[in-house]
Amino acid sequence: MKKIGLFDIDGVIADTGKAMIDIVQNDLNKKWVSVEDIVEYDVTKLSWLNNHEIEHLLTKFCQPEFYYYIPPMPYAAEVTDILRQKGWEIILVTARPPFLYDIxxxxxxxxxxxxxxxxxxxxxxxxxxxxxxxxxxxxxxxxDLLLQIEEKMPQMKLFIYDQPWNRRINIGKRIKTLKEIVEVLGI
Ligand SMILES: [Mg+2]
Known part of the structure:
Protein backbone atom coordinates (compact mmCIF):
# COMPACT_ATOMS: atom_id res chain seq x y z
CA MET A 1 0.00 0.00 0.00
CA LYS A 2 1.28 3.43 -0.95
CA LYS A 3 2.32 5.64 1.96
CA ILE A 4 1.27 9.24 1.40
CA GLY A 5 2.13 12.33 3.42
CA LEU A 6 0.06 15.40 2.55
CA PHE A 7 1.41 18.73 3.70
CA ASP A 8 -0.18 22.12 3.63
CA ILE A 9 2.39 24.87 2.98
CA ASP A 10 1.42 28.13 4.73
CA GLY A 11 1.55 27.73 8.50
CA VAL A 12 3.03 24.23 8.18
CA ILE A 13 6.07 24.15 5.85
CA ALA A 14 6.36 27.93 5.60
CA ASP A 15 6.26 30.27 8.60
CA THR A 16 3.70 32.55 6.99
CA GLY A 17 2.58 33.97 10.35
CA LYS A 18 6.11 35.27 10.95
CA ALA A 19 6.23 36.85 7.47
CA MET A 20 2.89 38.54 8.10
CA ILE A 21 4.10 39.93 11.43
CA ASP A 22 7.20 41.35 9.74
CA ILE A 23 4.87 43.41 7.53
CA VAL A 24 2.71 44.45 10.48
CA GLN A 25 5.77 45.61 12.43
CA ASN A 26 7.63 47.28 9.57
CA ASP A 27 4.97 48.61 7.17
CA LEU A 28 2.20 49.23 9.70
CA ASN A 29 4.56 50.20 12.51
CA LYS A 30 2.84 48.01 15.10
CA LYS A 31 5.98 46.82 16.84
CA TRP A 32 4.16 45.26 19.76
CA VAL A 33 2.29 42.69 17.68
CA SER A 34 3.60 39.10 17.53
CA VAL A 35 2.54 35.82 15.91
CA GLU A 36 0.67 34.99 19.13
CA ASP A 37 -1.72 37.85 18.30
CA ILE A 38 -2.88 36.16 15.09
CA VAL A 39 -5.81 34.51 16.82
CA GLU A 40 -7.98 34.30 13.70
CA TYR A 41 -7.19 32.42 10.46
CA ASP A 42 -9.12 35.11 8.59
CA VAL A 43 -7.06 38.31 9.01
CA THR A 44 -10.11 40.48 8.33
CA LYS A 45 -11.42 39.34 11.74
CA LEU A 46 -8.37 40.48 13.73
CA SER A 47 -9.50 43.21 16.11
CA TRP A 48 -6.09 44.95 16.15
CA LEU A 49 -6.16 45.76 12.44
CA ASN A 50 -8.21 48.58 10.92
CA ASN A 51 -9.69 48.38 7.43
CA HIS A 52 -6.82 50.23 5.82
CA GLU A 53 -4.28 47.89 7.44
CA ILE A 54 -6.26 44.82 6.42
CA GLU A 55 -6.27 46.07 2.85
CA HIS A 56 -2.50 46.60 2.98
CA LEU A 57 -1.98 43.01 4.13
CA LEU A 58 -4.37 41.54 1.58
CA THR A 59 -2.55 43.42 -1.18
CA LYS A 60 0.78 42.00 0.05
CA PHE A 61 -0.68 38.48 0.06
CA CYS A 62 -1.35 38.87 -3.67
CA GLN A 63 2.26 39.76 -4.47
CA PRO A 64 4.73 36.96 -5.29
CA GLU A 65 7.51 38.86 -3.42
CA PHE A 66 5.71 38.22 -0.13
CA TYR A 67 6.11 34.47 -0.63
CA TYR A 68 9.77 34.80 -1.56
CA TYR A 69 10.63 36.17 1.89
CA ILE A 70 8.69 33.69 4.06
CA PRO A 71 11.06 31.73 6.32
CA PRO A 72 10.67 27.95 6.31
CA MET A 73 9.40 26.14 9.41
CA PRO A 74 12.10 24.43 11.49
CA TYR A 75 12.92 20.87 10.32
CA ALA A 76 10.87 21.16 7.09
CA ALA A 77 13.83 20.08 4.95
CA GLU A 78 15.00 17.35 7.35
CA VAL A 79 11.58 15.79 7.96
CA THR A 80 10.56 15.73 4.31
CA ASP A 81 13.94 14.19 3.47
CA ILE A 82 13.55 11.43 6.09
CA LEU A 83 10.01 10.62 4.95
CA ARG A 84 11.04 10.35 1.31
CA GLN A 85 13.94 8.07 2.24
CA LYS A 86 11.51 5.86 4.15
CA GLY A 87 9.29 5.48 1.11
CA TRP A 88 6.63 8.07 1.77
CA GLU A 89 5.23 9.97 -1.19
CA ILE A 90 5.05 13.63 -0.25
CA ILE A 91 2.34 15.75 -1.76
CA LEU A 92 2.22 19.46 -1.00
CA VAL A 93 -1.33 20.71 -1.31
CA THR A 94 -1.70 24.44 -1.06
CA ALA A 95 -4.58 26.86 -1.40
CA ARG A 96 -2.18 29.39 -2.92
CA PRO A 97 -3.61 30.40 -6.30
CA PRO A 98 -1.95 29.14 -9.50
CA PHE A 99 -0.16 32.46 -10.21
CA LEU A 100 2.00 31.76 -7.14
CA TYR A 101 3.00 28.30 -8.38
CA ASP A 102 6.39 29.33 -9.83
CA ILE A 103 7.52 31.35 -6.82
CA ASP A 144 -12.18 23.90 10.20
CA LEU A 145 -10.74 22.03 7.24
CA LEU A 146 -9.41 19.23 9.47
CA LEU A 147 -12.82 18.85 11.10
CA GLN A 148 -14.44 18.37 7.69
CA ILE A 149 -11.81 15.89 6.58
CA GLU A 150 -11.99 13.86 9.79
CA GLU A 151 -15.70 13.37 9.27
CA LYS A 152 -15.21 11.84 5.81
CA MET A 153 -11.79 10.20 6.36
CA PRO A 154 -11.86 8.76 9.91
CA GLN A 155 -8.97 6.31 9.25
CA MET A 156 -6.49 8.96 8.20
CA LYS A 157 -3.88 10.37 10.53
CA LEU A 158 -4.42 14.09 11.00
CA PHE A 159 -1.82 16.44 12.40
CA ILE A 160 -2.75 19.98 13.34
CA TYR A 161 0.25 22.29 13.31
CA ASP A 162 -0.11 24.33 16.47
CA GLN A 163 -0.79 27.97 15.63
CA PRO A 164 -2.53 30.74 17.61
CA TRP A 165 -5.36 30.74 15.05
CA ASN A 166 -6.28 27.07 15.61
CA ARG A 167 -6.04 26.67 19.39
CA ARG A 168 -9.82 26.61 19.88
CA ILE A 169 -10.08 23.48 17.78
CA ASN A 170 -9.41 20.08 19.26
CA ILE A 171 -8.67 17.62 16.49
CA GLY A 172 -6.04 15.10 15.44
CA LYS A 173 -2.56 15.13 16.90
CA ARG A 174 -1.42 18.65 17.75
CA ILE A 175 2.25 19.17 16.88
CA LYS A 176 4.55 22.05 17.69
CA THR A 177 7.32 21.03 15.31
CA LEU A 178 7.44 18.86 12.19
CA LYS A 179 9.88 16.51 13.95
CA GLU A 180 6.96 15.11 15.95
CA ILE A 181 5.54 13.53 12.79
CA VAL A 182 8.59 11.29 12.49
CA GLU A 183 8.20 10.30 16.15
CA VAL A 184 4.47 9.55 15.85
CA LEU A 185 5.02 7.45 12.73
CA GLY A 186 7.79 5.55 14.54
CA ILE A 187 10.43 6.29 11.92
MG1 LIG B 1 -2.13 26.66 5.93
Missing part, protein backbone atom coordinates in the same frame (compact mmCIF):
# COMPACT_ATOMS: atom_id res chain seq x y z
CA UNK A 104 6.39 28.50 -4.56
CA UNK A 105 8.41 25.98 -6.57
CA UNK A 106 11.45 28.26 -6.44
CA UNK A 107 11.05 28.71 -2.66
CA UNK A 108 10.72 24.96 -2.04
CA UNK A 109 13.95 24.30 -3.95
CA UNK A 110 15.72 27.18 -2.19
CA UNK A 111 14.98 25.64 1.20
CA UNK A 112 15.56 22.01 0.12
CA UNK A 113 12.02 20.85 0.87
CA UNK A 114 11.63 17.32 -0.48
CA UNK A 115 8.40 16.43 -2.26
CA UNK A 116 6.92 14.43 -5.13
CA UNK A 117 4.28 16.86 -6.25
CA UNK A 118 2.98 20.35 -5.63
CA UNK A 119 -0.73 20.91 -6.07
CA UNK A 120 -2.65 24.20 -6.05
CA UNK A 121 -6.09 23.40 -4.74
CA UNK A 122 -9.02 25.27 -3.31
CA UNK A 123 -9.27 24.51 0.43
CA UNK A 124 -12.49 22.52 0.07
CA UNK A 125 -10.84 20.39 -2.63
CA UNK A 126 -7.91 19.27 -0.47
CA UNK A 127 -9.97 16.32 0.64
CA UNK A 128 -9.73 14.92 -2.91
CA UNK A 129 -6.06 14.12 -2.28
CA UNK A 130 -6.72 12.36 1.03
CA UNK A 131 -6.95 8.59 1.33
CA UNK A 132 -9.04 7.01 4.06
CA UNK A 133 -6.44 4.67 5.55
CA UNK A 134 -3.68 4.75 8.13
CA UNK A 135 -0.99 4.92 5.44
CA UNK A 136 -2.02 8.47 4.66
CA UNK A 137 -1.57 11.54 6.83
CA UNK A 138 -2.27 15.23 6.47
CA UNK A 139 -0.54 18.12 8.23
CA UNK A 140 -2.64 21.27 8.23
CA UNK A 141 -3.03 24.45 10.29
CA UNK A 142 -6.62 25.19 9.37
CA UNK A 143 -8.84 23.64 12.02
Missing amino acids: TLYWLKKYSIHFNSLISSRPEEKINYCVNNDKCFLVEDRG
Whole structure:
Protein backbone atom coordinates (compact mmCIF):
# COMPACT_ATOMS: atom_id res chain seq x y z
CA MET A 1 0.00 0.00 0.00
CA LYS A 2 1.28 3.43 -0.95
CA LYS A 3 2.32 5.64 1.96
CA ILE A 4 1.27 9.24 1.40
CA GLY A 5 2.13 12.33 3.42
CA LEU A 6 0.06 15.40 2.55
CA PHE A 7 1.41 18.73 3.70
CA ASP A 8 -0.18 22.12 3.63
CA ILE A 9 2.39 24.87 2.98
CA ASP A 10 1.42 28.13 4.73
CA GLY A 11 1.55 27.73 8.50
CA VAL A 12 3.03 24.23 8.18
CA ILE A 13 6.07 24.15 5.85
CA ALA A 14 6.36 27.93 5.60
CA ASP A 15 6.26 30.27 8.60
CA THR A 16 3.70 32.55 6.99
CA GLY A 17 2.58 33.97 10.35
CA LYS A 18 6.11 35.27 10.95
CA ALA A 19 6.23 36.85 7.47
CA MET A 20 2.89 38.54 8.10
CA ILE A 21 4.10 39.93 11.43
CA ASP A 22 7.20 41.35 9.74
CA ILE A 23 4.87 43.41 7.53
CA VAL A 24 2.71 44.45 10.48
CA GLN A 25 5.77 45.61 12.43
CA ASN A 26 7.63 47.28 9.57
CA ASP A 27 4.97 48.61 7.17
CA LEU A 28 2.20 49.23 9.70
CA ASN A 29 4.56 50.20 12.51
CA LYS A 30 2.84 48.01 15.10
CA LYS A 31 5.98 46.82 16.84
CA TRP A 32 4.16 45.26 19.76
CA VAL A 33 2.29 42.69 17.68
CA SER A 34 3.60 39.10 17.53
CA VAL A 35 2.54 35.82 15.91
CA GLU A 36 0.67 34.99 19.13
CA ASP A 37 -1.72 37.85 18.30
CA ILE A 38 -2.88 36.16 15.09
CA VAL A 39 -5.81 34.51 16.82
CA GLU A 40 -7.98 34.30 13.70
CA TYR A 41 -7.19 32.42 10.46
CA ASP A 42 -9.12 35.11 8.59
CA VAL A 43 -7.06 38.31 9.01
CA THR A 44 -10.11 40.48 8.33
CA LYS A 45 -11.42 39.34 11.74
CA LEU A 46 -8.37 40.48 13.73
CA SER A 47 -9.50 43.21 16.11
CA TRP A 48 -6.09 44.95 16.15
CA LEU A 49 -6.16 45.76 12.44
CA ASN A 50 -8.21 48.58 10.92
CA ASN A 51 -9.69 48.38 7.43
CA HIS A 52 -6.82 50.23 5.82
CA GLU A 53 -4.28 47.89 7.44
CA ILE A 54 -6.26 44.82 6.42
CA GLU A 55 -6.27 46.07 2.85
CA HIS A 56 -2.50 46.60 2.98
CA LEU A 57 -1.98 43.01 4.13
CA LEU A 58 -4.37 41.54 1.58
CA THR A 59 -2.55 43.42 -1.18
CA LYS A 60 0.78 42.00 0.05
CA PHE A 61 -0.68 38.48 0.06
CA CYS A 62 -1.35 38.87 -3.67
CA GLN A 63 2.26 39.76 -4.47
CA PRO A 64 4.73 36.96 -5.29
CA GLU A 65 7.51 38.86 -3.42
CA PHE A 66 5.71 38.22 -0.13
CA TYR A 67 6.11 34.47 -0.63
CA TYR A 68 9.77 34.80 -1.56
CA TYR A 69 10.63 36.17 1.89
CA ILE A 70 8.69 33.69 4.06
CA PRO A 71 11.06 31.73 6.32
CA PRO A 72 10.67 27.95 6.31
CA MET A 73 9.40 26.14 9.41
CA PRO A 74 12.10 24.43 11.49
CA TYR A 75 12.92 20.87 10.32
CA ALA A 76 10.87 21.16 7.09
CA ALA A 77 13.83 20.08 4.95
CA GLU A 78 15.00 17.35 7.35
CA VAL A 79 11.58 15.79 7.96
CA THR A 80 10.56 15.73 4.31
CA ASP A 81 13.94 14.19 3.47
CA ILE A 82 13.55 11.43 6.09
CA LEU A 83 10.01 10.62 4.95
CA ARG A 84 11.04 10.35 1.31
CA GLN A 85 13.94 8.07 2.24
CA LYS A 86 11.51 5.86 4.15
CA GLY A 87 9.29 5.48 1.11
CA TRP A 88 6.63 8.07 1.77
CA GLU A 89 5.23 9.97 -1.19
CA ILE A 90 5.05 13.63 -0.25
CA ILE A 91 2.34 15.75 -1.76
CA LEU A 92 2.22 19.46 -1.00
CA VAL A 93 -1.33 20.71 -1.31
CA THR A 94 -1.70 24.44 -1.06
CA ALA A 95 -4.58 26.86 -1.40
CA ARG A 96 -2.18 29.39 -2.92
CA PRO A 97 -3.61 30.40 -6.30
CA PRO A 98 -1.95 29.14 -9.50
CA PHE A 99 -0.16 32.46 -10.21
CA LEU A 100 2.00 31.76 -7.14
CA TYR A 101 3.00 28.30 -8.38
CA ASP A 102 6.39 29.33 -9.83
CA ILE A 103 7.52 31.35 -6.82
CA THR A 104 6.39 28.50 -4.56
CA LEU A 105 8.41 25.98 -6.57
CA TYR A 106 11.45 28.26 -6.44
CA TRP A 107 11.05 28.71 -2.66
CA LEU A 108 10.72 24.96 -2.04
CA LYS A 109 13.95 24.30 -3.95
CA LYS A 110 15.72 27.18 -2.19
CA TYR A 111 14.98 25.64 1.20
CA SER A 112 15.56 22.01 0.12
CA ILE A 113 12.02 20.85 0.87
CA HIS A 114 11.63 17.32 -0.48
CA PHE A 115 8.40 16.43 -2.26
CA ASN A 116 6.92 14.43 -5.13
CA SER A 117 4.28 16.86 -6.25
CA LEU A 118 2.98 20.35 -5.63
CA ILE A 119 -0.73 20.91 -6.07
CA SER A 120 -2.65 24.20 -6.05
CA SER A 121 -6.09 23.40 -4.74
CA ARG A 122 -9.02 25.27 -3.31
CA PRO A 123 -9.27 24.51 0.43
CA GLU A 124 -12.49 22.52 0.07
CA GLU A 125 -10.84 20.39 -2.63
CA LYS A 126 -7.91 19.27 -0.47
CA ILE A 127 -9.97 16.32 0.64
CA ASN A 128 -9.73 14.92 -2.91
CA TYR A 129 -6.06 14.12 -2.28
CA CYS A 130 -6.72 12.36 1.03
CA VAL A 131 -6.95 8.59 1.33
CA ASN A 132 -9.04 7.01 4.06
CA ASN A 133 -6.44 4.67 5.55
CA ASP A 134 -3.68 4.75 8.13
CA LYS A 135 -0.99 4.92 5.44
CA CYS A 136 -2.02 8.47 4.66
CA PHE A 137 -1.57 11.54 6.83
CA LEU A 138 -2.27 15.23 6.47
CA VAL A 139 -0.54 18.12 8.23
CA GLU A 140 -2.64 21.27 8.23
CA ASP A 141 -3.03 24.45 10.29
CA ARG A 142 -6.62 25.19 9.37
CA GLY A 143 -8.84 23.64 12.02
CA ASP A 144 -12.18 23.90 10.20
CA LEU A 145 -10.74 22.03 7.24
CA LEU A 146 -9.41 19.23 9.47
CA LEU A 147 -12.82 18.85 11.10
CA GLN A 148 -14.44 18.37 7.69
CA ILE A 149 -11.81 15.89 6.58
CA GLU A 150 -11.99 13.86 9.79
CA GLU A 151 -15.70 13.37 9.27
CA LYS A 152 -15.21 11.84 5.81
CA MET A 153 -11.79 10.20 6.36
CA PRO A 154 -11.86 8.76 9.91
CA GLN A 155 -8.97 6.31 9.25
CA MET A 156 -6.49 8.96 8.20
CA LYS A 157 -3.88 10.37 10.53
CA LEU A 158 -4.42 14.09 11.00
CA PHE A 159 -1.82 16.44 12.40
CA ILE A 160 -2.75 19.98 13.34
CA TYR A 161 0.25 22.29 13.31
CA ASP A 162 -0.11 24.33 16.47
CA GLN A 163 -0.79 27.97 15.63
CA PRO A 164 -2.53 30.74 17.61
CA TRP A 165 -5.36 30.74 15.05
CA ASN A 166 -6.28 27.07 15.61
CA ARG A 167 -6.04 26.67 19.39
CA ARG A 168 -9.82 26.61 19.88
CA ILE A 169 -10.08 23.48 17.78
CA ASN A 170 -9.41 20.08 19.26
CA ILE A 171 -8.67 17.62 16.49
CA GLY A 172 -6.04 15.10 15.44
CA LYS A 173 -2.56 15.13 16.90
CA ARG A 174 -1.42 18.65 17.75
CA ILE A 175 2.25 19.17 16.88
CA LYS A 176 4.55 22.05 17.69
CA THR A 177 7.32 21.03 15.31
CA LEU A 178 7.44 18.86 12.19
CA LYS A 179 9.88 16.51 13.95
CA GLU A 180 6.96 15.11 15.95
CA ILE A 181 5.54 13.53 12.79
CA VAL A 182 8.59 11.29 12.49
CA GLU A 183 8.20 10.30 16.15
CA VAL A 184 4.47 9.55 15.85
CA LEU A 185 5.02 7.45 12.73
CA GLY A 186 7.79 5.55 14.54
CA ILE A 187 10.43 6.29 11.92
MG1 LIG B 1 -2.13 26.66 5.93
